[in-house]
Amino acid sequence: GQNIDQPTEMTATEGAIVQINCTYQTSGFNGLFWYQQHAGEAPTFLSYNVLDGLEEKGRFSSFLSRSKGYSYLLLKELQMKDSASYLCAVMDSNYQLIWGAGTKLIIKP
Amino acid sequence: IAGITQAPTSQILAAGRRMTLRCTQDMRHNAMYWYRQDLGLGLRLIHYSNTAGTTGKGEVPDGYSVSRANTDDFPLTLASAVPSQTSVYFCASSDSPSGGTDTQYFGPGTRLTVL
Numbered sequence: 772g773q774n775i776d777q778p779t780e781m782t783a784t785e786g787a788i789v790q791i792n793c794t795y796q797t798s799g800f801n802g803l804f805w806y807q808q809h810a811g812e813a814p815t816f817l818s819y820n821v822l823d824g825l826e827e828k829g830r831f832s833s834f835l836s837r838s839k840g841y842s843y844l845l846l847k848e849l850q851m852k853d854s855a856s857y858l859c860a861v862m863d864s865n866y867q868l869i870w871g872a873g874t875k876l877i878i879k880p
Numbered sequence: 881i882a883g884i885t886q887a888p889t890s891q892i893l894a895a896g897r898r899m900t901l902r903c904t905q906d907m908r909h910n911a912m913y914w915y916r917q918d919l920g921l922g923l924r925l926i927h928y929s930n931t932a933g934t935t936g937k938g939e940v941p942d943g944y945s946v947s948r949a950n951t952d953d954f955p956l957t958l959a960s961a962v963p964s965q966t967s968v969y970f971c972a973s974s975d976s977p978s979g980g981t982d983t984q985y986f987g988p989g990t991r992l993t994v995l
Contacts, residue, residue, distance in 0.1 A: 775922060804983070813970060813986035814923070858922070867938065868984065870915075870922030 773797045775871035777859050782877045783849055791844045791857050791874045799864020805833050805844045806858040808873065814858055817844070846876075854878045882906055884987035886971050892993045893961050901956040901990050903971030911974045912954040913984065914938075914946060916967040923970065929954055961994045968992070 774796045783789040795803070802821040806814035820826055820835035820842060832845040844857055856873040863869055884905045893899050905912065910931045915923040925938030929948040943965060945957045954973075958965055971987040 813988050815986070816983045819983065860923075867925060867928070868923075870924070872920055872922045 773861075773863065773869045775859055775861060775869055777857075777871040777874045779872070780875045780877065782879060783846075785849055785851060785878055785880050787849050788845065788847050789849060789876065791846070791859075791876065793842045793844070793859035793871060795840050795842070795859070795861045795869075795871075797861045797863045797869055800837060801862040801864070801866055803833075803835055803842050804860045804862070804868065805831075805842075806860065808856045808858055810855070817857075849878050851878050851880070884971055884973055884985060886969075886987040886990050888990060889988070890991040890993075892995065893958075895962055895994055896960050899958045899961055899992070901958075901969055901971075901992070903954045903956070903987055904952050905954075905971075905973045905985075905987075906952065907973060907975075907985070908951060909973035909975050909985075910951070911976065912948065913972040913974075914944070914954070914956045915970045915972065916940065916965075917970060917989075918967050926956065926969075961992075963994045966992060966994045 777793045805817040808814040818833040825834045830847045835842045856875045858873045859871040860868045887902045913928045914926040917923050924940050926944050927946040929935045932951045969990045972984040974982045974984045976982045
Protein backbone atom coordinates (compact mmCIF):
# COMPACT_ATOMS: atom_id res chain seq x y z
CA GLY A 772 0.00 0.00 0.00
CA GLN A 773 0.91 3.64 -0.16
CA ASN A 774 1.88 5.45 3.00
CA ILE A 775 2.97 8.90 4.05
CA ASP A 776 4.19 9.34 7.65
CA GLN A 777 4.74 12.59 9.49
CA PRO A 778 4.57 13.51 13.18
CA THR A 779 1.12 14.41 14.46
CA GLU A 780 2.16 17.48 16.42
CA MET A 781 5.26 19.55 17.16
CA THR A 782 5.91 22.52 19.42
CA ALA A 783 8.53 25.21 18.88
CA THR A 784 9.44 28.64 20.19
CA GLU A 785 9.04 31.91 18.34
CA GLY A 786 12.30 32.85 16.60
CA ALA A 787 13.63 29.30 16.63
CA ILE A 788 14.09 26.70 13.87
CA VAL A 789 11.94 23.59 13.42
CA GLN A 790 12.27 20.61 11.11
CA ILE A 791 9.19 18.60 10.11
CA ASN A 792 9.97 15.16 8.72
CA CYS A 793 8.05 13.13 6.18
CA THR A 794 8.71 9.56 5.08
CA TYR A 795 6.89 7.91 2.23
CA GLN A 796 6.26 4.62 0.48
CA THR A 797 4.37 5.05 -2.77
CA SER A 798 3.86 3.32 -6.08
CA GLY A 799 6.08 5.52 -8.16
CA PHE A 800 7.33 9.01 -7.48
CA ASN A 801 6.68 12.18 -9.45
CA GLY A 802 7.55 14.75 -6.85
CA LEU A 803 6.88 15.73 -3.26
CA PHE A 804 4.87 18.74 -2.14
CA TRP A 805 4.56 20.61 1.13
CA TYR A 806 1.43 22.60 1.91
CA GLN A 807 0.51 24.82 4.82
CA GLN A 808 -3.00 24.76 6.26
CA HIS A 809 -4.21 27.16 8.90
CA ALA A 810 -7.11 25.97 11.04
CA GLY A 811 -10.39 26.24 9.17
CA GLU A 812 -8.72 27.24 5.92
CA ALA A 813 -7.64 25.63 2.66
CA PRO A 814 -4.18 24.14 2.10
CA THR A 815 -1.77 26.51 0.37
CA PHE A 816 1.32 25.48 -1.58
CA LEU A 817 4.74 25.90 0.04
CA SER A 818 7.27 23.86 -1.92
CA TYR A 819 7.94 21.15 -4.47
CA ASN A 820 10.89 18.74 -4.72
CA VAL A 821 11.48 16.20 -7.46
CA LEU A 822 15.29 15.95 -7.36
CA ASP A 823 17.43 15.13 -4.34
CA GLY A 824 18.64 18.09 -2.37
CA LEU A 825 17.55 21.27 -0.71
CA GLU A 826 15.17 23.87 -2.11
CA GLU A 827 15.23 27.19 -0.28
CA LYS A 828 12.48 29.76 -0.38
CA GLY A 829 12.85 32.56 2.13
CA ARG A 830 12.40 31.27 5.68
CA PHE A 831 11.22 27.90 4.41
CA SER A 832 13.40 25.13 2.94
CA SER A 833 12.51 21.64 1.81
CA PHE A 834 14.82 18.66 1.41
CA LEU A 835 14.36 15.41 -0.48
CA SER A 836 16.16 12.08 -0.51
CA ARG A 837 14.48 9.77 -2.99
CA SER A 838 16.67 6.78 -2.10
CA LYS A 839 15.56 7.04 1.54
CA GLY A 840 11.95 7.99 0.82
CA TYR A 841 12.43 10.99 3.06
CA SER A 842 11.79 14.70 3.06
CA TYR A 843 11.82 17.47 5.59
CA LEU A 844 10.48 21.00 5.77
CA LEU A 845 12.68 23.46 7.64
CA LEU A 846 11.16 26.62 9.03
CA LYS A 847 13.55 29.32 10.28
CA GLU A 848 12.95 32.43 12.40
CA LEU A 849 9.58 31.10 13.47
CA GLN A 850 6.74 33.56 13.75
CA MET A 851 3.41 33.13 15.53
CA LYS A 852 1.67 33.13 12.16
CA ASP A 853 3.54 29.92 11.30
CA SER A 854 1.24 28.06 13.70
CA ALA A 855 -0.57 25.76 11.28
CA SER A 856 -0.67 22.22 9.98
CA TYR A 857 1.95 21.23 7.43
CA LEU A 858 0.93 18.61 4.89
CA CYS A 859 3.34 16.37 3.01
CA ALA A 860 2.07 14.90 -0.27
CA VAL A 861 3.69 12.64 -2.87
CA MET A 862 2.64 12.42 -6.51
CA ASP A 863 2.49 8.75 -7.44
CA SER A 864 2.93 6.97 -10.77
CA ASN A 865 -0.67 7.86 -11.73
CA TYR A 866 0.04 11.54 -11.05
CA GLN A 867 -2.30 11.51 -8.09
CA LEU A 868 -1.32 13.14 -4.81
CA ILE A 869 -1.06 10.87 -1.77
CA TRP A 870 -1.35 12.94 1.38
CA GLY A 871 0.03 12.57 4.87
CA ALA A 872 -2.26 13.34 7.79
CA GLY A 873 -0.37 16.55 8.50
CA THR A 874 1.79 17.89 11.33
CA LYS A 875 0.23 20.45 13.62
CA LEU A 876 2.90 23.01 14.54
CA ILE A 877 2.34 25.01 17.71
CA ILE A 878 4.47 28.11 18.17
CA LYS A 879 4.96 29.41 21.70
CA PRO A 880 6.14 32.95 22.54
CA ILE B 881 -9.61 37.05 -9.78
CA ALA B 882 -11.39 34.78 -7.31
CA GLY B 883 -9.41 31.58 -7.97
CA ILE B 884 -11.60 28.74 -6.79
CA THR B 885 -14.94 29.23 -5.12
CA GLN B 886 -17.05 26.63 -3.37
CA ALA B 887 -20.63 26.69 -2.21
CA PRO B 888 -22.11 26.31 0.27
CA THR B 889 -19.58 27.20 2.98
CA SER B 890 -21.29 24.79 5.34
CA GLN B 891 -24.37 22.63 5.35
CA ILE B 892 -26.28 20.39 7.73
CA LEU B 893 -28.10 17.65 5.87
CA ALA B 894 -30.50 14.90 6.85
CA ALA B 895 -29.43 11.39 5.97
CA GLY B 896 -30.93 10.17 2.74
CA ARG B 897 -31.10 13.62 1.16
CA ARG B 898 -29.43 14.52 -2.11
CA MET B 899 -26.82 17.28 -2.05
CA THR B 900 -24.64 18.97 -4.65
CA LEU B 901 -21.49 20.80 -3.67
CA ARG B 902 -20.50 23.43 -6.18
CA CYS B 903 -17.00 24.33 -7.33
CA THR B 904 -16.01 26.98 -9.86
CA GLN B 905 -12.56 28.11 -10.93
CA ASP B 906 -11.62 31.10 -13.09
CA MET B 907 -8.00 30.15 -13.78
CA ARG B 908 -8.81 28.11 -16.91
CA HIS B 909 -7.11 25.12 -15.34
CA ASN B 910 -7.50 21.81 -17.13
CA ALA B 911 -7.63 19.52 -14.11
CA MET B 912 -9.97 19.62 -11.13
CA TYR B 913 -10.23 17.47 -8.02
CA TRP B 914 -12.51 16.76 -5.09
CA TYR B 915 -11.02 15.76 -1.73
CA ARG B 916 -12.44 15.07 1.67
CA GLN B 917 -10.53 15.86 4.83
CA ASP B 918 -11.26 14.04 8.08
CA LEU B 919 -9.58 14.51 11.45
CA GLY B 920 -6.45 12.40 11.75
CA LEU B 921 -6.45 11.41 8.10
CA GLY B 922 -4.79 12.90 5.07
CA LEU B 923 -6.75 14.46 2.27
CA ARG B 924 -8.40 11.69 0.27
CA LEU B 925 -9.23 12.02 -3.40
CA ILE B 926 -12.86 11.35 -4.26
CA HIS B 927 -13.03 12.11 -7.98
CA TYR B 928 -10.98 14.03 -10.47
CA SER B 929 -11.23 15.41 -13.98
CA ASN B 930 -8.19 15.84 -16.21
CA THR B 931 -10.07 17.96 -18.71
CA ALA B 932 -13.60 19.07 -19.53
CA GLY B 933 -15.76 16.11 -20.51
CA THR B 934 -13.75 13.49 -18.62
CA THR B 935 -13.85 12.27 -15.03
CA GLY B 936 -12.14 9.58 -13.01
CA LYS B 937 -12.46 7.84 -9.66
CA GLY B 938 -10.10 8.53 -6.81
CA GLU B 939 -9.43 6.66 -3.59
CA VAL B 940 -12.92 7.01 -2.04
CA PRO B 941 -15.51 7.46 -4.82
CA ASP B 942 -18.41 5.40 -3.43
CA GLY B 943 -21.54 7.44 -2.75
CA TYR B 944 -20.32 10.39 -4.83
CA SER B 945 -20.65 11.42 -8.45
CA VAL B 946 -19.21 14.27 -10.50
CA SER B 947 -19.60 15.89 -13.88
CA ARG B 948 -17.40 18.22 -15.91
CA ALA B 949 -19.53 19.88 -18.56
CA ASN B 950 -17.13 22.80 -18.99
CA THR B 951 -13.68 23.96 -17.88
CA ASP B 952 -14.83 26.10 -14.98
CA ASP B 953 -17.32 23.97 -13.04
CA PHE B 954 -16.92 20.66 -11.24
CA PRO B 955 -19.93 19.83 -9.03
CA LEU B 956 -19.88 16.94 -6.56
CA THR B 957 -23.16 15.16 -5.84
CA LEU B 958 -24.09 12.95 -2.91
CA ALA B 959 -27.08 10.99 -4.19
CA SER B 960 -28.26 9.82 -0.75
CA ALA B 961 -26.19 11.24 2.09
CA VAL B 962 -25.04 9.06 4.99
CA PRO B 963 -23.47 10.14 8.31
CA SER B 964 -20.05 8.79 7.27
CA GLN B 965 -19.98 11.49 4.60
CA THR B 966 -19.71 14.13 7.31
CA SER B 967 -16.45 15.84 6.42
CA VAL B 968 -14.80 18.94 5.03
CA TYR B 969 -14.78 18.86 1.25
CA PHE B 970 -12.13 20.67 -0.76
CA CYS B 971 -12.15 21.33 -4.46
CA ALA B 972 -8.81 21.92 -6.16
CA SER B 973 -7.51 22.65 -9.63
CA SER B 974 -4.23 22.48 -11.51
CA ASP B 975 -3.10 23.61 -14.93
CA SER B 976 -2.11 20.14 -16.00
CA PRO B 977 -3.07 16.70 -14.67
CA SER B 978 0.42 15.31 -15.16
CA GLY B 979 2.10 16.79 -12.15
CA GLY B 980 5.64 17.94 -12.56
CA THR B 981 5.92 21.32 -10.95
CA ASP B 982 2.20 21.72 -11.46
CA THR B 983 0.61 22.88 -8.24
CA GLN B 984 -2.89 22.16 -7.03
CA TYR B 985 -4.79 25.20 -5.79
CA PHE B 986 -7.56 24.72 -3.29
CA GLY B 987 -10.94 26.28 -2.73
CA PRO B 988 -12.02 27.40 0.77
CA GLY B 989 -13.87 24.15 1.49
CA THR B 990 -17.40 23.06 2.39
CA ARG B 991 -18.09 21.74 5.85
CA LEU B 992 -20.82 19.11 5.54
CA THR B 993 -22.62 17.47 8.45
CA VAL B 994 -24.99 14.56 7.77
CA LEU B 995 -27.33 13.71 10.60
